[in-house]
Amino acid sequence: TWGLNTLWIGKEIIHKPTVTSTQVVAHQAARDNSPHGTVVIADEQSSGRGRMERVWHSKKGKGVWMSIILRPNIPPYMAPQLTLMTATAIAEVLDQYDGIQPNIKWPNDILIQNKKVAGILTEMQAEQDRIQYVVVGIGLNVNQDNTEIPDAIHYRATSLKMETEKEWPIIELVQKILEGLEKEYESFLKKGFGDVKSKWENYGFRIGEMISLHSGTEKKEAVFLGIAEDGALLIESSKGEAEKIYSAEIDWFVE
Numbered sequence: 001t002w003g004l005n006t007l008w009i010g011k012e013i014i015h016k017p018t019v020t021s022t023q024v025v026a027h028q029a030a031r032d033n034s035p036h037g038t039v040v041i042a043d044e045q046s047s048g049r050g051r052m053e054r055v056w057h058s059k060k061g062k063g064v065w066m067s068i069i070l071r072p073n074i075p076p077y078m079a080p081q082l083t084l085m086t087a088t089a090i091a092e093v094l095d096q097y098d099g100i101q102p103n104i105k106w107p108n109d110i111l112i113q114n115k116k117v118a119g120i121l122t123e124m125q126a127e128q129d130r131i132q133y134v135v136v137g138i139g140l141n142v143n144q145d146n147t148e149i150p151d152a153i154h155y156r157a158t159s160l161k162m163e164t165e166k167e168w169p170i171i172e173l174v175q176k177i178l179e180g181l182e183k184e185y186e187s188f189l190k191k192g193f194g195d196v197k198s199k200w201e202n203y204g205f206r207i208g209e210m211i212s213l214h215s216g217t218e219k220k221e222a223v224f225l226g227i228a229e230d231g232a233l234l235i236e237s238s239k240g241e242a243e244k245i246y247s248a249e250i251d252w253f254v255e
């Protein structure tokens with residue numbers, strides 16, 4: 001068993017040696033009425049997916065590949081806040097370990113030493129103004145060597161092992177992430193996003209610095225002020241006011 005110390009996350013766990021993507025399995029399970037908090041976890045994914053239709057390499061036993069079904073009673077526009085909350089929970093877990101100082105690259109890439117160690121993919125099923133369910137996918141690179149992440153150079157990817165030169169306990173990481181996520185979720189529903197926002201900002205990558213952003217072909221350079229009460233990225237506009245950005249990517253370099 002997984003030895004989880006949780007109330008509702010992971011009460012139901014679907015564990016498979018190999019899947020195409022835990023997202024796919026989780027969507028099916030959600031349509032089949034799997035409860036809030038169901039976790040789908042795999043040792044290996046043959047077609048793990050990332051944001052922007054990217055591939056997520058998921059070698060057998062080398063990382064945490066899991067998807068969580070949530071059925072939150074919140075309006076669809078708040079769903080991105082769940083992703084920021086998940087990123088915060090993961091950063092807090094990694095922060096507990098000596099020698100690891102995580103950052104979060106907006107909206108939800110977890111970095112160590114300016115390289116990506118984890119990503120989150122949130123997919124929502126909504127009808128009119130009601131969320132039916134959300135699948136939160138978490139990919140955390142744990143025990144890969146640098147030859148085992150094909151994008152390690154181009155994509156600035158890393159693993160916990162690459163950063164620390166030791167093997168990491170995958171099951172313990174799964175436990176801590178799920179326990180942390182349950183706590184964050186409860187406080188998010190009770191106290192709203194404000195609490196998540198300040199924790200997120202503790203880890204925010206390049207807050208206060210000049211960043212370069214792009215969305216499609218549109219590019220912008222501005223000072224990154226922090227995140228807003230609704231999770232939007234805040235930059236300083238040319239008029240010196242705070243401007244909200246909802247969808248963009250922060251580039252690795254400012255030209």
Ligand code: BTN
Nearest residue numbers: 021048049050051066119137139
């Ligand atoms: C990203 O950074 O682009 C998000 C990566 C999300 C990867 C995880 S691994 C578990 C789950 N199943 C998938 O196919 N993707 C997510």
